[in-house]
Amino acid sequence: MASHAESKAERRARIIRAARALIRETGRTGLSMRALASRAGVSLATPYNLLGSKEAVLKALLEADLQEFREALPIPGSGDPIEHIFAAITVATRLYSTEESFYRALFLALFESDNVELRTFYGPDRQQFWAGLLREAVCTGQVLAGTDVAALARNIRYVFAGVLHRWATSSSRPGWIEAEIGYGVSLALCAVATPGAIGRIRARLNAYQERIAEHQTAEPAIPPESTASCRTASV
Amino acid sequence: MASHAESKAERRARIIRAARALIRETGRTGLSMRALASRAGVSLATPYNLLGSKEAVLKALLEADLQEFREALPIPGSGDPIEHIFAAITVATRLYSTEESFYRALFLALFESDNVELRTFYGPDRQQFWAGLLREAVCTGQVLAGTDVAALARNIRYVFAGVLHRWATSSSRPGWIEAEIGYGVSLALCAVATPGAIGRIRARLNAYQERIAEHQTAEPAIPPESTASCRTASV
DNA sequence: CCGGTTCTTATAACGCGTTATAAAAAGCGG
């Protein structure tokens, strides 16, 4: 029975490996189920049997990297939870930056699919990750007591997903992602920070804003009427 | 030459009208190019000639509603820009709520496509809309002077897109969208508000948070370990 | 080793978005 499960797992691994290779070599468009099956030395039906769908293949790809992400993370529960949040952003975005074109293609492919849980980036486990850190921050007195951590965690995910999508579609310099996500998260945290904690977060906010300004690339040129200085609000 | 252009425009309008009807009747899945052409009494090639692609059809659908949105908006440049921002959120989300299933299907269809400018919800004009209001708010002294309004506007769009995506995929009660978007925007504005303006925004933040709590539906049940109360940060 | 169950394979098929092609139609300048 070992060989049975093993050959199954090996085939599965081979499919995922082939998917990786195909994306790396040919980008998102090169990854078709027929090409994948052929590359993995397997029938067209097999990826469907073993993974379920094309989207599941992509999901499996990302899941493997998520493992890598988790291992690169500082020990959970130790240290300042707020610092932990920003460290997580750094680790994640740095992971994407190491193999830019691959993750761009992967994200683009993922964004195309209409899976419910995945498109929200990345589903409940992610939600819990942020919510857990935020709850800790409430405990340490860095975040106001009445805060709805679930709503806040959702907000972080919106920012994460939005920035990653923007990064995947428009081409921006590496380093931009971290600054942009960090900016959005600092924004949110500023609003719920206790007086004692707001100083460091605000400093982060300003630092991120400056880093964004340095990466002035993707945003379309400001149209003439917008460059005009303030008009008084009265008609 | 009038009849030429007219018949062209009329065909175009008929296609868009057919698209609306098809989505309304059969949802997102029922809108295929073949069905659309047939419904519009037109050849399969014609939508491609007149609109360009399926995505362009969807884009045109949304564009028409965007017009409706703009007209329902308070007069630009008049009144409190911060209030204007929240009013815009109300108007937009209310528009979606009037025909929930239609806009759900429309957004789902839009999210599926991989167009660069559209998936960022909704492109540069939107970006300018928020940026313009924020710039006004800087002028009125409600938003801190050094604020990067472009980055802030982008952040609002991330929230908008994220919430709409969540709304389109998971089913949540009408009214939730406005609260969730309002919450996210208040969060961001709190961080950049001047001392004089922060009071009203914080009040909004709390009000939205309460409204979100009332709509406790879509979020998956909190898993056991997360419900545990605070653990001290030390290992 | 055999019989039955389970999985893989090969292949065809479906509907999809999109493109190409040639014929028909419509518009317009003269």
Place this chain on the structure above:
DNA sequence: CCGCTTTTTATAACGCGTTATAAGAACCGG
């Protein structure tokens, strides 16, 4: 009204994700 250009039409085709089908292989209990 004719001829030229532009557009629409009908139809076939391509590759895609996915599913169905029947044949073959692999496994496992007895």
